[in-house]
Amino acid sequence: MQGSTRRAGIMTDVHRRFLQLMMTHGVLEEWDVRRLQKHCYKVHDRNATMEKLEDFINNINSVLESLYIEIKKGVTEDDGRPIYALVNLATTSVSKMATDFAENELDLFRKALELIIDSDTGFASSTNILNLVDQLKGKKMRKKDAEQVLQKFVQNKWLIEKEGEFTLHGRAILEMEHYIRETYPDAVKICNICHSLLIQGQSCETCGIRMHLPCVAKYFQSNSEPRCPHCNDYWPHQVPEVFDPEKERETGISKSNKKVLAVQAALVVPAEGSLPGGLPAAALSEREASVFPVPRTTSLFFTFMVNIFGINRS
Structure with missing residues (x-):
């Protein structure tokens, strides 16, 4: 295996460990x-030439x-x-799995989602979300309990909280874009530049087109007098800074991982053969578990998605 060329669709121990x-x-x-990726090669195939990340992930996909x-x-x-997320593409019972969330907790997320989609800013205040607690399906929920559930969504990277307001995490957007487009056709917002789903962004005060903040930054980065790409009117908003990957490499650490999450190795290691579809799993060492600590809850977002929207419950 060392130094060999990998064919598309062939899972080596390097790929299995990465997927795990x-x-x-x-x-x-x-x-x-x-x-x-570099770590997985070091563990299983240190003498091999490392694939380009895009090719490596395409192979797994x-x-x-x-x-x-x-x-x-x-x-x-x-x-x-840039982020990478493991998402579910299915809309049938083939991907139906159990979750750790009760019916009323799932309904709380649904209502938060609706408020976020309907808002002009892409945020929903905790007050507005908690005011809907009495309308939840299933067992009654106190506002205090609802606050804890919202924090669970944040910890598992399904929501982001900023100063008492909530919006969708990038992970949720990657998985839910198709659903949101179909479910909220009248409220959904699309970026004029990349044509993807837009939750947060800026809008033209004249013609109303919207743009993601990163798209705004790239589009206007060399323009001292920014104008709307649609109507050519003056763009009244402050142009955000463009993300600089070179500067990020110099810091040697990503923004989201400045604080290492302390989690015991026992919570990290899936059982042998527990990868999707029975793909063999490469065992993780205790040292590896400490190098790549993970969130306290390891449930995948797609297990949550299938249940929250009642996809093919028959």
């Missing part, structure tokens, strides 16, 4: 994904395709940082 660690995290910034799972690339809406 992606499963435990669910979503990672690109800096950490590259670091993870070719195997996951029949399982309706994909490692998908996106960017954060606030500052354009």
Whole structure:
């Protein structure tokens, strides 16, 4: 295997270990994904020439395709940082799995989502979300309990909280874009530049077109007098700074991982053969678990998605 050329669709121990660690995290910034890939080669195939990240992930995705799972690339809406998330592509019972969330907790997320989509800013205040607690399906929930559930969504990177307001995490956007477009056709917002789903962004006060903050930054980065790409009127908003990957490499650490999460190795290691579709899992060492610590809850977002929207419950 050492030094060999890998054919598309062939899973080596390098790919299996990478996939296993992606499963435990669910979503990672690109800096950490590259670091993870390098580590997996070091453990299993240190003499091999490392594949380009795009080819490496495409190889894994070719195997996951029949399982309706994909490692998908996106960017954060606030500052354009590249991220990779393991997402579910299925809309049938083939991907139906149990979750750790009760019916009323799932309904709380649904209501938060609706408020976020309907808002002009892409944020929903905790007050507005908690005011809907009495309307939840299933067991009654106190506002205090609802606050804790919202924090669980934040910890698992499905929501982001900023100063008492909530918006969708990039992980949720990657997985839910198709659903949101279909479910909220009248409220959905699309970026005029990249034509992807827009939750946070800026809008033209004249014609109303919207743009992601990273798209605004790139479009106007060399323009001292920014004008709307649609109507050519003056763009009244402050142009945000463009994400600089070179500067990020110099810092040697990603923004989201400045603080290492302390999690015991026992919570990290899936059982042998526990990868999707029965793919053999490479065992993780205790040292490796400490190098790549993971969130306290290792449930994948796609297990949550299938249940929250009642996809094919028959």
